[in-house]
Amino acid sequence: MTVRTRYAPSPTGFLHVGGAWMAFFNWLFTRHYRGQFVLRIEDTDRTRSTEEYETSILEDLRWLGVDWDEGPDVGGPYGPYRQTERSRLYHEQAQVLVARSAAYPCYCTPEELEAERARAAAERRPYRYSGRCRELSATDRALFEAQERRPTLRFRVPAAHPTIVVEDLVLGRVEFQPGDLDDFIIVRSDGTPLYNFANVVDDHGMRITHIVRGSEHLSNTPRQFLMYQAFGWEHPKVAHLPVLLGVDRKKLSKRHGDTAVRDYAAQGFLPEALVNFFALMGWYPEDGREVFTVPELVERFRIEEMGKSGAVFDVQKLTWLNGVYMQQAYRRDPDRVVDLVVGYLRRQGVLTGEVTAERRAYVARVASIMGERLRLPSDILVYGDFFFSDDVTYDPQAVQKYFNTDGVVKMLAYMRQALASAPDFTLAGIEEAITRGAESFGVSRGVIIHPMRVAITGKTVGPGLFELIEVLGRERVLARLDKAIDVAKVGRLPSA
């Protein structure tokens, strides 16, 4: 039997990392079994659903590398793949249930139901719909209709039904007592289907064999199983995955800051890092390895090994993993990393206008000497803002520490001349000049290097000094040394 699964987002916002995580595991499970993955758009909330969001969700899924075999954009044999285009099906299937007396119209008004609920609360017993419309006669119905009451459709939970057993692929066996269920509504009085019901119709209609979804749907499962039974359909196998949590251990939501996949994309997180990180939230291979290619994940993933408890989305670990993938990406395709960095610098307004080949080559050189420091494109500015602005910002602590020593001015002036007259301004030439400088002052190179770094970059951290001097070029380095000498003469920042 071919495995068929689905991911069914509502196009009411951008793809969320929680949703992406769920989509990814559905996809991973499906690909592991060489199955078919269906994308269904649950756009019944017409007030909040938009085409733009739908498009963006498809884009973001593709960006992550999650592809589908059937969906609203590619079609397929079991369409349509948008719920709004399937209303006729829900209506037809509802009538099937009514015809079988598995569902019935309920004319109770919200006020009447509220009264029932209040009474239950007063008597301190759990509220369940009384079932007063269960056995309405034709006359009763005619009477209600005459009052222009618009009925909802309720599913008739079979009396004396045996325990409903859910064999969950992740949670194991979970039992539900039918007596705890009341006759639930499947179609609203305005004729629109409820989530649970539409889901059953869609999943069966789309020949879904395995439902992989969030654990918030576990409680819906017995109701859905009952509906499958009433239809005479075999229910799909189910797997309920935990929900992703924010740092406060609450379900991840927009309150937790950046949660949209495109926010992460915009920050320069790589899809392969994100996807690898997703895999690690809820599943670990037996050998404890953490870095995996997607094909490896597809091969090794087993849904039975999924964790049952909710995982906190830890950006720090994601960032670390992104660094791992950045290095790999740089080794394989430096242009890709340069593109990311250029994109970041443009968004930051550091690069403006057309990025010429020359400008790009400069960024590429900066990126190359950044090495492992580049975990995210933004690290280019964390460690190398001075590459993109001649107006160096001096770190006060750095000035304090390295410009207060006696002889710094003299030493910087000396080195300025040494670099000005260095026969060749290559890495070797620069290193030689500095080494000679240290010798003539009778100090170790570090004594010279630290103040020079502060003088040229304004900070104490960053790429190797020789490299950075070479990339900056003689002219700019000399200008910065001149300026720094003025600063060092005062020994502190000019009070500005």
Next chain:
RNA sequence: GGCCCCAUCGUCUAGAGGCCUAGGACGCGGCCCUCUCAAGGCCGAAACGGGGAUUCGAAUUCCCCUGGGGCCA
């Protein structure tokens, strides 16, 4: 309120009765390396929510409690 799910270091987790003085990773601290930072190497702090029960022996099984989450209302 009823029902259901979950529970190991700050975080992601390994662990399916003895291999656990509870392992790894991120993060954190220290040392080494080193022109700084990062990377790398070494070291360290850091967890089985509580209580019963079963067993020669429990992180691992069962029960209760607590805490968190969800569905229905």
